[in-house]
Amino acid sequence: MADTTSKPLRVIYGDVTLGVQSARTQYIFNYTRHGLESLVIDGKEWLYRTPLPTFWRATTDNDRGNGFSQKSVQWLGADMFIQDAGATVKIDGQPIDLPIAPSNNQYSDHEYAAGVEVTINFTTVTIPTTAVQVTYTIAGDGTLTVHVHYTGNANLPDLPVFGFRLIMPTKAVRYEYAGLSGETYPDRMAGGVPGTYTVQGLPVTPYLVPQDCGVHMATKWVKVTRGTTQDNTNLHPGEFGLQISSVDAPFAFSCLPYTAEELENATHIEELPPARRTVLSILGAVRGVGGIDSWGADVAKQYHIPASRDIDFSFTVAPA
Amino acid sequence: MESDIRWLDDPQTFRVGQLPAHSDHRFYQHYHEIDAHDSSLSQSLNGQWHFHYAPNPQARLKDFWAADFDTSGFDTIDVPGHIELAGYAKLHYINTMYPWEGHHFRRPAHTVGQDTSGAGMFSTAEDNPVGQYVTDFTLAPEFANKAVTIQFAGVEQAMYLWLNGHFLGYAEDSFTPSEFDLTPYLQAGSNRLAVEVFKRSTAAYLEDQDFFRFFGIFRDVTLLAKPAAHIGDLHIQPTLADDLQSGVVRLDLQFSPVTPDATVRAIIRDDEGQTLLDTTQPVAASQTITSDTLVHVHLWDHRHPYLYQLYLEVRDGQGQLLEIVPYQFGFRKIEINAERVIRLNGQRLIINGVNRHEWDDERGRAITEADMFHDMHTMKTNHINAVRTCHYPDQIPWYYLCDENGIYMMAETNLESHGTWQKMGAVEPSYNVPGSVPEWRDVVLDRAKTNYEVFKNHTAILFWSLGNESYAGDNIAAMNHYFKTVDPTRLVHYEGVVHDRAYEDRISDVESRMYAHPDDIVKYLSDHPKKPFLLCEYMHDMGNSLGGMQAYMDLIDRFPQYTGGFIWDFIDQAIAITDPVTGQHVLRYGGDFDDRPADYEFSGDGLLFADRTPKPALQEVRCYYGRYDK
Numbered sequence: 001m002a003d004t005t006s007k008p009l010r011v012i013y014g015d016v017t018l019g020v021q022s023a024r025t026q027y028i029f030n031y032t033r034h035g036l037e038s039l040v041i042d043g044k045e046w047l048y049r050t051p052l053p054t055f056w057r058a059t060t061d062n063d064r065g066n067g068f069s070q071k072s073v074q075w076l077g078a079d080m081f082i083q084d085a086g087a088t089v090k091i092d093g094q095p096i097d098l099p100i101a102p103s104n105n106q107y108s109d110h111e112y113a114a115g116v117e118v119t120i121n122f123t124t125v126t127i128p129t130t131a132v133q134v135t136y137t138i139a140g141d142g143t144l145t146v147h148v149h150y151t152g153n154a155n156l157p158d159l160p161v162f163g164f165r166l167i168m169p170t171k172a173v174r175y176e177y178a179g180l181s182g183e184t185y186p187d188r189m190a191g192g193v194p195g196t197y198t199v200q201g202l203p204v205t206p207y208l209v210p211q212d213c214g215v216h217m218a219t220k221w222v223k224v225t226r227g228t229t230q231d232n233t234n235l236h237p238g239e240f241g242l243q244i245s246s247v248d249a250p251f252a253f254s255c256l257p258y259t260a261e262e263l264e265n266a267t268h269i270e271e272l273p274p275a276r277r278t279v280l281s282i283l284g285a286v287r288g289v290g291g292i293d294s295w296g297a298d299v300a301k302q303y304h305i306p307a308s309r310d311i312d313f314s315f316t317v318a319p320a
Numbered sequence: 321m322e323s324d325i326r327w328l329d330d331p332q333t334f335r336v337g338q339l340p341a342h343s344d345h346r347f348y349q350h351y352h353e354i355d356a357h358d359s360s361l362s363q364s365l366n367g368q369w370h371f372h373y374a375p376n377p378q379a380r381l382k383d384f385w386a387a388d389f390d391t392s393g394f395d396t397i398d399v400p401g402h403i404e405l406a407g408y409a410k411l412h413y414i415n416t417m418y419p420w421e422g423h424h425f426r427r428p429a430h431t432v433g434q435d436t437s438g439a440g441m442f443s444t445a446e447d448n449p450v451g452q453y454v455t456d457f458t459l460a461p462e463f464a465n466k467a468v469t470i471q472f473a474g475v476e477q478a479m480y481l482w483l484n485g486h487f488l489g490y491a492e493d494s495f496t497p498s499e500f501d502l503t504p505y506l507q508a509g510s511n512r513l514a515v516e517v518f519k520r521s522t523a524a525y526l527e528d529q530d531f532f533r534f535f536g537i538f539r540d541v542t543l544l545a546k547p548a549a550h551i552g553d554l555h556i557q558p559t560l561a562d563d564l565q566s567g568v569v570r571l572d573l574q575f576s577p578v579t580p581d582a583t584v585r586a587i588i589r590d591d592e593g594q595t596l597l598d599t600t601q602p603v604a605a606s607q608t609i610t611s612d613t614l615v616h617v618h619l620w621d622h623r624h625p626y627l628y629q630l631y632l633e634v635r636d637g638q639g640q641l642l643e644i645v646p647y648q649f650g651f652r653k654i655e656i657n658a659e660r661v662i663r664l665n666g667q668r669l670i671i672n673g674v675n676r677h678e679w680d681d682e683r684g685r686a687i688t689e690a691d692m693f694h695d696m697h698t699m700k701t702n703h704i705n706a707v708r709t710c711h712y713p714d715q716i717p718w719y720y721l722c723d724e725n726g727i728y729m730m731a732e733t734n735l736e737s738h739g740t741w742q743k744m745g746a747v748e749p750s751y752n753v754p755g756s757v758p759e760w761r762d763v764v765l766d767r768a769k770t771n772y773e774v775f776k777n778h779t780a781i782l783f784w785s786l787g788n789e790s791y792a793g794d795n796i797a798a799m800n801h802y803f804k805t806v807d808p809t810r811l812v813h814y815e816g817v818v819h820d821r822a823y824e825d826r827i828s829d830v831e832s833r834m835y836a837h838p839d840d841i842v843k844y845l846s847d848h849p850k851k852p853f854l855l856c857e858y859m860h861d862m863g864n865s866l867g868g869m870q871a872y873m874d875l876i877d878r879f880p881q882y883t884g885g886f887i888w889d890f891i892d893q894a895i896a897i898t899d900p901v902t903g904q905h906v907l908r909y910g911g912d913f914d915d916r917p918a919d920y921e922f923s924g925d926g927l928l929f930a931d932r933t934p935k936p937a938l939q940e941v942r943c944y945y946g947r948y949d950k
Contacts, residue, residue, distance in 0.1 A: 061863030061921065183936030187867030191943030205936060207863040208894055208909050208924035213936075270899045270906045289867035293835040293860045294925070295745075300868045 007112035008140045011091065013104040018089060020116045022142025024319055029136070031100060034084045035120040036136055039144070041319045044229055044240050046168055053122060053132045053148060054165040054281055055079040057212035058263035063160070065294040072157040078124040080261060085121040085131070093117075114140050128155050130307075134164065144317040145247060148284060149310070156307035161212075163252075163283035165259070170228040172278040173239060174200045175255045179219035187288030187303040189217045202257045202278060210266040214254040215286055221245040222253050223320045224280060241320025244282060251315055252283040284313030323480050323487045325377060328442040328521040331429055331753075334763045337481075337489020339469060339499040341773035342553040342574070344716045347643045349462065349547075354646050360462045361643065363543040365470070365513070370454040371397035373408040377443055377518070380450040385514035387485035391454050400474070400686045403451045403536035409519065411895065413910030415530040415919040416738040416789075420447055420520075422917050428525045428740060430759040431751040442520045451517040451536050456510045459543070467546040467577055468506060470513070471499045473715065474539030478521035482514040492523040492763070495712035495734045496770045502543070525753050526763065529711045529736045529788070531677060531685075531893060531923065532910075538686045539715060547642035549603050549634050551584075552576035554645060556630065556777045557809075560653045564619065564666055567651045569597070569611040573632070578605050581637025589629045590618070596628070603634065619665045620650025620779050622705040622949075625726030627779070648723060650779035654811060656829060661880045662811070662852045664728075664782070670876060671728065671884035672945035673706030674699070674927065675857060678714055681896040681907060681930040689717055694932055695890065696721050702927075702938060703945035708856060708886045711736050711788035713771055722780035729780040730813055730856070730886070733771045733799070735764055735787025742789070747819050754795035761795045768799040772806055785856075786814040786827070797826040815856045824850070830883070832856045838871040845879040855885025862925040866937035873944045887941065893923035894930035907931070 012019030017037065020027040028038035030050065039046040056079035059069045069076075089096055091113045097103050115138065122132040130153040137145045148164050176199075180192025183205060205213035216222075223243040228236055244253070256263075257275035266272045288303025305311075327333040348359040370391040374380035383389060397406050404411045412419055420426060424447055429438025442448050459468065472479065476494035480487070486505040491498035502511075519535035546552075553574035560567045571586060581602070586609045588597040597611045618626035627648035634642045654664050662669040676695065678685045692715070699707070706728035709718075713734060722729050741749035754760040768786065775781060784803045786796055796814060803812045815832040817823050831844060834857035845853055859866050866887075875882040894907040907930050911918035924930070927938045 060865070061924075062865050062867075065862075182939050183864075185864075185867055188869070188937060188940050190870065191939035191941070193939075205864065206907070206929060207935075208892065208907060208921040209863060211863050213864055268906065268908070268912075270902050270904050289864050291859050291861065291866040291868050292837060294862040294865065294922075297835070297837065300871065303867065 007114045009113045009116060009138060009142070011111045011113050011116060013099040013107040013111060015101040015104065018099065018118060020138050022138070025142040025144070027138060027144065029087070029118045031087050031098070034082070034122070035118070035134060039317070041242060042240065043234070044237060045231065046166070046242055048167040048169040048277055051164060051166040052082055053134065054161065054163045054260070055124070055159060056260045057160040057287070058210065058260045060211045060289055061207075061209065061294050062290040062299070066290070066296050066298055068160070072160055074126045074157060075160055078126050081125050083123040083125060085123045087121070088119045090117040126156055128153060130156060145314060146317065147312070147314040149312050150284075152308045152310045154308035158287070159285065159305040159307055160287055161283055162285040162305060162311050163281045166280045166282070167259070168224070168226065168278035168280065169230045170226055170277065171257055171275050172202055172224050172255065173227045174198055175222055175224045177216055177219050177222040177253070179216050179250070183214055184217040185215055185289045186217060186286055187290065187300060192217065199255070202255060202275060204256055204258065204263075204269060204272065206269050210263045210269055210272060212260065212263065214256050215252055215283065216254065217252045217286065218250045219246070219253055220250055222255065222280075224255060224278060225320070226278070243318050243320040244280070245316045245318070247314035247316060249313070251313060252286045253281060254283070255280045282313070282315055285311050321487050323490065325443040326439070327490055328448070328478055328518055329429065329438045329440060331438070331522040331760050331763050333490070334492040334523065334766060335490065337500055338491055339501060341496070341770040343555065343777050344719070344774050345551065345554045345645045345647055345777070347551065347645045349641070349643060351644060354644065360460070361545040361547070363460045363463065365455060365457055365541040365543060366399055368396045369399045370394040372452040373403065374450040374452065376446050376448050377450055380516070381452055384452045384454065385482035385485065385487075385516065387512055389454070394454065397453070399453070399537045399541060400539050401536060402534040402538050402684045402686060403449070404532075404534050405684050408451070409449045409535070410915055411913040412533045412915040413531070413893070413918055413923055414533065415922055416528065416742055417917060418524070418528060418739040419533045423447060427751050428753045428760070429522060430757050431753060438522065442518070442522065442524070445520060448518055448520040449535070453515040453517065453537060455513050457513065457543070458510055459506070463543070463545040466548075468502045469499050469544045469546065470502050471497050471542045471544060472537065472539070473497050473542070475515070475517055475537050476535045477523050477527060478518045480516040484512055492521060493734055493767050493770060494523070494527060496767070496774060525737055525740060526735050526767070528738045530738070532895070534684055538684070546577060547634065548577060548579040548636060549575055549582035549642055550577060551632060551634065551643070551645050553773070554632070554647065554777065556647060556649045558649050558651045560617070560651050564653065565617070566613050566615045567617040568613055569649075571609040571630075573607050573609070575603050575605050578603055579636060582642070583635050585633040585635070587631040587633070591626065591629070617651045620652040620726070621665055622726040622728065625724060626650055627723060647777060649777060650723065652779060654782045654809070656811070656852055659880065660849050660852050662830070662883050668880055669782070669883055670948050671706045671854060671886065672704060672948055673708060673728070673730070673884065673886035674704050674890045675708045675710040675886045675888050676890040677710055677893060679891045679893050679930065681894060684895070687715065692718050692721055696725055696727070698928065698934070699727060700725060702942040703949035704941070705945070705949065706730070706886065708732060708785065710889065713775065716774070719775055719778040719780065723778055727780055728782050729778065730783040730785050731771060731775055731781045732785035733767050733787045735767055735790050737790040741791040741819075749791050752791045752793065755791065755793035756795060761798060764795050764799055765802055768802050772803060776807065781810060783811045783813040786812065788815070790816050792817040792820040792823040792827055797823055800827045813856065830854050834858065835860060838875060841875055841882065845875070845881055849881050852881050852883050853879070854883040857888040858885040859887045860925055861887060861889070861927055861935065861937055862922065866940055869940060869944050873947070876948065887927065889925050891926040891928040891932065892930040896931065
């Protein structure tokens with residue numbers, strides 16, 4: 001008989017999904033949809049689609065000028081299409097057989113755990129391929145920790161960015177963060193003043209041609225506040241929030257209403273579609289923007305993201 | 321004198337009937353007019369003028385300038401303004417290529433090709449639109465019985481002028497004042513002014529700046545009343561002794577007109593109102609006033625832009641005040657020492673600068689004084705200490721603002737012939753002008769002379785710049801020689817000589833480069849540099865850029881011969897429109913007006929967006945420049 005009193009997480013061993021529930025949060029991992037399909041806090045859904053690793057930044061003018069996008073174009077494909085190489089599940093630290101039908105017939109509607117870990121293995125659609133793992137760990141208090149690992153491969157081109165992209169169903173009202181003032185990049189952050197900042201709406205920096213923008217380096221936490229949902233029974237629930245916090249090291253992020261691909265396809269800001277989602281990208285590695293010129297000079301070497309090096313980063317997700 | 325449209329084709333005809341260039345001093349009839357900058361000896365002609373547009377010279381109205389011409393069929397247009405932004409001619413942004421690329425084959429007169437005369441190249445061109453302006457004015461009462469001139473502060477790119485049916489003259493050099501004497505043909509009551517402006521002329525070869533290609537009367541038009549004795553030119557020469565403690569001021573005055581028995585009183589006060597000089601002398605056509613040695617003078621620099629106040633009062637034989645000329649000047653000394661270090665007032669000079677085009681997203685280059693104040697505020701609050709007037713002289717008030725705010729100026733001459741020597745990114749000077757082509761010498765020397773004569777009294781100017789990206793040759797060397805001859809107190813800058821080192825001893829006091837990699841600068845400065853080094857353009861802030869600035873700032877600490885540089889650039893050049901699809905107020909750039917060939921978003925390199933909101937990169941500049949602003 002399972003211990004139903006001391007373990008705080010309820011686990012639902014579904015045929016296609018794994019449900020994990022705590023007092024305020026409910027998670028659903030979908031084995032056919034590459035990971036976390038649903039993240040509900042206090043009854044409000046935070047995910048529009050399953051979050052995935054991200055590898056592309058919308059070409060900046062300097063990227064265009066020095067041919068970086070051509071050199072690294074494989075990462076655009078990797079960003080848009082990724083191969084799911086299978087999931088693994090641990091309960092209370094112990095690996096279990098993937099609990100899909102019929103092996104999940106062993107479970108009941110009263111299953112509990114002190115901790116749940118789901119790892120999704122990805123293979124990039126690059127030549128050669130490389131492996132990326134996303135590990136979701138849910139602690140007893142319901143807090144989610146995400147760890148993202150990129151496996152270095154010297155035969156791949158420099159990365160434009162490496163991160164994890166969460167797309168939220170509706171456009172945020174604002175976000176707050178503890179980090180540096182303004183838009184910063186690894187080679188342009190000396191002027192960033194440490195502090196806590198609030199950004200209303202989800203502004204896209206209005207460069208003449210839309211391009212990667214809105215990155216905030218060296219962040220301790222970011223809190224996203226929304227006021228709307230897609231739930232027809234509760235479209236305007238009042239403001240509610242979600243907070244991403246650093247685990248070991250500060251992270252970078254951007255919080256925009258568009259994906260890199262949407263930005264990439266616009267030649268003017270007014271061509272971007274109406275802003276309706278929140279695209280929160282938590283970034284483990286950011287390439288510098290450069291600035292020597294805009295027709296060939298490369299970003300200084302120390303601000304590249306060499307593909308050969310492993311990249312690891314972690315963050316927690318919790319109610320704000 | 322008759323006008324001749326063939327002047328458009330002739331590089332040796334560039335000023336006809338104009339008054340000689342002179343200093344930009346303002347003059348007033350009464351002291352109380354000075355603070356308001358509202359001289360009763362000046363009358364603005366800005367406003368709505370009658371206007372007729374012709375797509376080329378063949379289609380223009382040939383006698384529109386006649387005193388009795390019926391303009392009832394004309395439109396109206398705002399002066400100042402660009403004809404393209406008024407909707408008549410197509411907006412076009414192109415960088416180094418000439419604006420006729422892909423439409424017409426042209427080579428500069430007297431260079432290469434089957435017919436080097438240039439005859440008809442612009443005067444009979446299909447692609448040379450014409451703006452025909454007419455306005456009627458009545459002189460203000462204060463103008464009675466005085467000589468009257470008209471000053472066009474900027475007309476792009478070639479203009480002919482008539483008053484009451486009489487031809488007065490012709491001007492090129494779009495970015496400097498052109499002044500004509502109206503006196504002989506003025507009449508009582510209404511006077512008719514006619515101005516014919518052509519978009520293209522031989523000046524086009526010299527004005528290939530990286531910007532929207534506009535034409536029209538885009539700066540102020542002003543009538544000036546000259547009293548019976550009038551200071552036509554003023555040259556203030558404050559000179560510091562070697563100890564930088566004491567100084568002497570020499571004033572060279574040219575009177576035009578001049579009347580017998582007139583006197584001039586020169587007063588110099590410090591900023592506490594203490595009088596340092598007060599002398600009255602009889603007026604002569606040309607005269608010099610020299611102060612006694614002034615002890616313990618205050619020096620002018622970025623941190624302490626200390627200015628002395630000069631007043632010149634001109635009176636007639638009865639003691640009646642004719643005019644007052646106020647001017648502020650500072651004491652400062654710029655030099656290159658034996659170690660090839662540029663020093664200002666004995667201290668190493670560090671340039672934390674920007675290149676600044678004049679730009680407004682609604683008005684193009686027809687910017688307002690409010691724009692200038694905004695730009696100056698932005699510079700001051702972001703520790704920017706220097707500006708290069710890329711790539712032409714700016715509106716006059718900007719120079720005064722730089723004096724007052726301690727912004728070091730690189731005052732650039734209106735010259736860029738980029739498309740004559742660089743093609744598809746490669747140096748290919750086969751038809752470069754001005755080069756060493758004799759027929760293109762006088763025109764560029766005139767541009768240098770005008771730049772010098774107009775702005776010579778501005779303390780803020782530390783460098784004269786010969787122009788931008790025009791390659792090198794005897795004619796640019798002659799410009800350099802001109803500046804060194806007339807003004808040994810300032811340095812001369814020119815970058816393009818790096819493409820032809822044979823001229824490096826004759827052109828430029830500084831080793832100037834653009835967009836040099838930090839490693840290349842280290843290489844130059846580590847190997848017995850011949851000249852001090854500066855970057856006339858660096859940190860190309862196109863889109864999301866300005867990364868890696870630290871590598872340049874490190875050079876300041878490493879090499880005393882590294883003078884710093886001017887970021888490219890201050891403000892994006894883009895045009896505000898209402899998007900017909902979304903109704904949003906948006907910014908458009910090259911190619912958005914069906915203009916081809918175009919260079920698209922390449923003019924979006926500012927620290928500010930075109931609407932003057934700061935780009936995120938500005939905080940980085942504030943941080944790095946602030947470290948040296950102490």
